[in-house]
Amino acid sequence: MEATKLVDTSLTLDGRLLLRSGSMVGAARIIGGDEHVDLHVRPKIGIARLLWLLGYARDPRGWRTEPVGLTPEHDLVPAMAVAFATATYQALAPGLLQGYRTVEEALPLVRGRLREADQLRTRPGLALPVEVRYDDYDTDIPENQILLSAVRRLHRLPGVPPATCNALHRIAAALADVTPLTAGAPIPEASSNRFNNRYQPALRLARLILAGESIEHSHGSTLAAGFVFDLNTVFEDWLTTALRHAVETRYGGTVTGQHQMHLDRDRRLPLVRPDITWWHGRQCLAVIDAKYKAPGNTPPRDDIYQLLAYCTTLNLPRGHLVYASAGAESVTYQLTGSGVHIVVHRFDLAAPVTHLHEQIEKVAEAITSVEVASGVSATPTAGPDAAVKDGGYPS
Structure with a gap:
């Protein structure tokens, strides 16, 4: 269980396993053979306050108040999943957002601009296919990619309610033509504008979901997978952002x-x-x-x-x-x-x-x-x- 980073373990004198939490909060599933144990560590400050601190550190203008409808009894993963699914449904209700994106590929015809250097390097002396660069208008844009990647992340986490899992499956189906982000790659910027304004609540939650530290640990026949936040880092990031806003603006x-x-x-x-x-x-x-x-x-x-x-x-x-x-x-x-x-x-x-x-x-x-x-x-x-x-x- 220590591999999950959520708890430290020790044995008592009578042979019982003692779990002690530290600064990490989140959820993990430890699988051994045909059995599994779900481990949840809830922050003392409450889930709504944790989400507010996380969100404010990333966008103080977008997180003026706490997420509504969350109580201190909520666990982290179910709370984030429910809030994200609700916000994403509202964002996608009018239809998927579309936009222009730059595509580079080899085609049997010329479209957009010819990439001469790539053509000469990869196919010297050949006329087809042609290395081209063009702008395509479709749904495979950063906003939708961020949402789809958050959906996939939540699918792998323990503790997501069944009804929310069904909602996430429907969201994934609506985003079927979208490419998920590459694991480990930076989350692309998607600055707010009049076109994507309805996406912003869902995008803010999606960024929090993708920002949580992933647990993928395998030891023999035991597997641990989960999702955690370090409250030391959460507090430091929030304080840095809050002081930056207060000090730089006035002084x-x-x-x-x-x-x-x-x-x-x-x-x-x-x-x-x-x-x-x-x-x-x-x-x-x-x-x-x-x-x-x-x-x-x-x-x-x-x-x-x-x-x-x-x-x-x-x-x-x-x-x-x-x-x-x-x-x-x-x-x-x-x-x-x-x-x-x-x-x-x-x-x-x-x-x-x-x-x-x-x-x-x-x-x-x-x-x-x-x-x-x-x-x-x-x-x-x-x-x-x-x-x-x-x-x-x-x-």
Whole structure:
């Protein structure tokens, strides 16, 4: 079961198997011989909130509110399957969306433009078939490909209700002339416009389904297959997107995630990348670390040490720790010797969405006001990364 990444296993003194969940949520089916076990790990924050966090991180404009009709008792896969099938039925009700796509193939006649280089390379001296490139108007476009790929993904997951399976089969039949996406390939962009606007709710859910980490594991006669999300990554991605929107819109600069740094000038001691940094040109003005855990009364020392290393490397007087945990107002710790201030913020992810937006605004204000309040001006970070092309900094 550990191969599913959903739980850690251990044996009790009386020989029973003990399962302990961590930061992963989702569903998996473990098959051994003629029997199988379905394993479901449900997030404490609820499925609707999980979907909102996932969706907001990818498109803050498209996920203003939580998906309706989902309760905390829903499991992840059934909830996503039902929501996706409903949204896709509504999207396809007026008919399949069509559009132009570029096709390159060999034909017995000339259509569109002749690909001369390909013709000479593959068929030197032959007149037919002809390598051509042309635009075709049909249903095999990125929007439909994304929907079909999500349908196929859901078909392989445990826990999809029978009625929803039937609905997915009907959707797949309607998309019979569409080519599914290649496994592992990037999901194509399908920006919103007046033609595909009715597809957008279904496309947002489809992208979440395709973004979930797939489990395909075989060991002897045991097979595990499933679908999981890491809540550490979910929280970090949401916080990065939310702060980017709040900070860049009102204060300018660039908010970026996972900036590469080194502790030494010779770049031989790589540092674990900070989750979020805020830049003005090549000046780093703030560093934020996201932690999906409850810190207790005081933050763990490892978290403090890690953020202190970031502040030292980036030459910052202040760093911010953000925990996914209910609690009091922000607390500031001034570290002895270095003088660095560590500000600890807490987010109750189960709170109403409006409250989360308010908390984001408070953190954004705390991040951006330190320069004015303290009179400190962060200097450009020189040294290890300054010699990298483009400075190694966000543009």
